[in-house]
Amino acid sequence: MKGGKALAETGDFFAFCLDTILGLAKRPWQVREFIQQAWFISSVSILPAALVSIPFGAVIALQLGSLVRQLGAQSFTGAASVLAVVREAGPIVTALIIAGAGGSAICADLGSRKIREELDAMQVLGIDPVRRLVTPRVVAAMIVAVLLNGLVSVVGVAGGYFFNVVLQGGTPGAYLASFQALGQLPDLLVGEVKALLFGMVAALVAAYKGMTAKGGPKGVGDAVNQTVVITFMLLFAMNFVITAIYFQVVPQKGS
């Protein structure tokens, strides 16, 4: 019985995703709502993303710095830093922030609208809340995630540069010159694709959980909690699968 319920909910979720995507096909597009939401998601995610990516870049620089020096491969610190930040840290930080800050905000917003009967009222006024509210949020989260990934990469690499060059006495020229040694453009592209998908999944899960919240204010709290846990698990699993596929499909430098 319980398994059947979980299966039914999964089915509901996929139907909901389909509705959201179909919402894109219907005019008029909710441009205003989209811009407002993109701005809102950016405002809750930019600062934490930047603050989290600085220590990420720094940790990598610290970890690698002394090791690389002992091996006499200082000229590759920049390469390693770029590789680690752009390929892995960027998408992971983006996933954390999009799920933790963006997703929880979307879920709390829609959940409180649900329990205040705002969504019912909207449907009675002849407006489909999925098309009016969810689709713009999902698109906004996707675009903000892509931009966020760019930001995280830049700030992470800059953080690595600062720690390597300023604190560990590395050579600035070597750090910059080795950027291209191991990393390549497809690394950045796959990072952006990951971010796009993370934004989509996080927003869809958050919106679904919010719109099916029930049982008063506690129900909204539960929904937000579940959103964060479910999106974290989904995003980390997706990250692994996409990375595995990427390594199979795109030939790597130096291998």
Place this chain on the structure above:
Amino acid sequence: MGVEVRVVGLTKSFGRQPVWSNVTLTLPAGEISVLLGPSGTGKSVFLKTLVGLLKPDRGQIWIDGKNLPKLNERALYKTRRLFGVLFQDGALFGSMNIYDNVAFPLREHTRRTEAEIRRVVTEKLDMVGLVGAERKLPGEISGGMRKRAGLARALVLDPEIILFDEPDSGLDPVRTAYLNQLIIDLNQQTGATFLIVTHDINTARTVPDNIGLIYHGQLAMFGPREMLLSSTEPVVRQFLNAQRVGPIGMAEEKDADELKAEADAGVSLPPLPPIPLQLQPSDGRPRAAERPAGQWCAENGVTPPEGSFREEVPV
């Protein structure tokens, strides 16, 4: 000028728990009907089923020649525009001020200019007495004002059917009286079909043209106001007169032992109170579906309780 709503054999349950079954009633076009019932009998569920927010297990809802539960999504959204619904707490959009809330349906559904929207919104806000509160957010106003703002929003697309989910819950008696007067006036001005879900006896006795009572998962009775107010059917009589003696108990219905004990103790229902006059529109003209007081009783050979249909009847 109002649309008739015909409900046939409607049944709804959540999982294995039935809410109500086999509800059959007709809301006559342009009239005010009240649906009563003890708390937790699924009155709000009935309202949500009526506008297609919940799907019934069985039964039909005929509106304007269409069977609502069988409509596809697009047709459902189209038919819903016939409805205006006042939700319990107004269900205003918390992020918008009162003006934008009322203007929202117009902006979404029509291509009117902002000047035209302003005219309509001001007119509706004037109707519910909220001019001057346009810039306030729903969180900044009282529950009564939220209800009235919700009503203004429900009215803005000129609906043919207006549903009220407990318009009097959480309001003081004075505000309730004002709101009831507003409902009568709106009914007279718009000629729309009204359905009010409530458990306020005073509202039920004076506002409607028809009364229905949901009890124990069934529609116990539905008909003209005078029919129910003069009814000696135990459940109807107990509820409409707010008495403890009768089949309705504190928890759910009383069990057979309790009822027998009541009968043995010789407790009988007190006499029916007189039937009050219907509330009249404030401009002195007749109600939308005005019938002479006592007409139903006379036609059906029922003697109304002593003192009925007099001015100033104590309730």
